[in-house]
Amino acid sequence: MKYKSVLCPAPFNSIVISSEHTLQPCCKYIGDLGDLTKQTITEILASNTVKDLQKDMYDNKWPTGCMECKASEKVINQSVRTRMVEDVGNDNFTRNMISNLEISSSNVCNLSCAGCSTRFSSGWLKYAKVIEKTTDTEFYRSIIQEVPIIKSDSKLLIKNLIELDLTHCKRIYFKGGEPLLNTDMLAMLRYLDKIDMLRKIVICMDTSGAVIIDKTINETIALLCKAKEVKFGISIDGPEEVTTYIRYSPKNMASLDNMRNFISVFEKNNITFIVAPTIMVYNIFSLDKLVEWWLDDITAAFKHLDLDIYLFNFLIGPNYLSLHALQPATISRLVDYYNNIIETKEYGYLFSNIVNVLNNVEYGGHELHNQMVKYTLDMDKIKGQNVLNAVPELTNEMRYL
Ligand code: SF4
Numbered sequence: 001m002k003y004k005s006v007l008c009p010a011p012f013n014s015i016v017i018s019s020e021h022t023l024q025p026c027c028k029y030i031g032d033l034g035d036l037t038k039q040t041i042t043e044i045l046a047s048n049t050v051k052d053l054q055k056d057m058y059d060n061k062w063p064t065g066c067m068e069c070k071a072s073e074k075v076i077n078q079s080v081r082t083r084m085v086e087d088v089g090n091d092n093f094t095r096n097m098i099s100n101l102e103i104s105s106s107n108v109c110n111l112s113c114a115g116c117s118t119r120f121s122s123g124w125l126k127y128a129k130v131i132e133k134t135t136d137t138e139f140y141r142s143i144i145q146e147v148p149i150i151k152s153d154s155k156l157l158i159k160n161l162i163e164l165d166l167t168h169c170k171r172i173y174f175k176g177g178e179p180l181l182n183t184d185m186l187a188m189l190r191y192l193d194k195i196d197m198l199r200k201i202v203i204c205m206d207t208s209g210a211v212i213i214d215k216t217i218n219e220t221i222a223l224l225c226k227a228k229e230v231k232f233g234i235s236i237d238g239p240e241e242v243t244t245y246i247r248y249s250p251k252n253m254a255s256l257d258n259m260r261n262f263i264s265v266f267e268k269n270n271i272t273f274i275v276a277p278t279i280m281v282y283n284i285f286s287l288d289k290l291v292e293w294w295l296d297d298i299t300a301a302f303k304h305l306d307l308d309i310y311l312f313n314f315l316i317g318p319n320y321l322s323l324h325a326l327q328p329a330t331i332s333r334l335v336d337y338y339n340n341i342i343e344t345k346e347y348g349y350l351f352s353n354i355v356n357v358l359n360n361v362e363y364g365g366h367e368l369h370n371q372m373v374k375y376t377l378d379m380d381k382i383k384g385q386n387v388l389n390a391v392p393e394l395t396n397e398m399r400y401l
Helices: 039-044 048-058 064-076 080-088 122-132 137-143 154-163 182-192 216-224 239-247 257-265 287-302 328-344 346-359 365-384
Strands: 014-017 021-026 100-103 171-174 200-209 230-233 271-275 306-309
Touching: 021 039, 021 048, 039 048, 064 080, 100 182, 122 137, 122 365, 137 365, 154 182, 182 216, 230 257, 239 287, 257 287, 287 306, 287 328, 287 346, 328 346
Parallel strands: 014 100, 100 171, 171 200, 200 230, 230 271, 271 306
Antiparallel strands: 014 021
């Protein structure tokens, strides 16, 4: 049967369980479809909220909650929506049967990454609390917020998952908080194993790689080995000083040595490791150094592993850390820099997309630029960092205009 095509298939076959125990159709949707502490998953999926969202998709109308995808497509011609359409199509896909599930059911995390917030990292809370409550800081306080620590509730998760038909489920994503600090991850793997679905499902996990591996790791690894495929997206954003600046923790948990150790814990298992840095104002100057480390150090040391690096993940929000906050002269220098890499380095082909995106970056104006400066200076003060030690290339940018 041929169905009418839809703008995005996510509201028909994808579910995200957020750290606030709410439901969303995908990780980019702004707002929620219902609250699992007040309704069951079945009630939420049958609700008018979901039906209205599906209607918008049939009418080819961008729902207000989907503005991140719309903005991303404007800048880089790609979004979570385009990936979903590529994956399942937008007409003849299985409707109202879950094929993608994302568990992001806790905000517990040991890092306080630039651009992140208390919604996704409990590590931000102590910094959020000391931010001065002035009108000047409102633009980033509204993003960082002061969401309390939300622990996982495995009973609630499994009670709801039992109601779902997972026979069409192809992929399960574990995101965060930090999935390896979220007990729902293990509960979910056990459940999938029990219903004999684990062997049919691709498990994808976004991890900081900066966790202390605890006593459940052997069981976790044993269960992961039963999955159809396992892909770890490791959060590494640049060379040592850049990635530890962005992926901040007082003890430098995100150091490249820790990343290497993390990979070695799982090296005997059939896991694909992917580095897809979040490209923003702090790491756009040194992506080639990250690529060199990944190819010369990691790929050379772990030859038997399936390793990959993607340079397609551009930060859209918060927009004051996006490339739009950089002045046109800086962007122009970056275009020259990466064009030179493309021409002179063996790995240069990896950067063709970077140059395309840079060529299309529109300057967001002095107000956005100044927000980047203000946020950076304020966070440096609160966290005891200095951006220019990590990213000296920002020297000309770190001035109010
Ligand atoms: S358009 Fe984007 S934000 Fe909206 S449901 Fe689809 S993937 Fe999610």
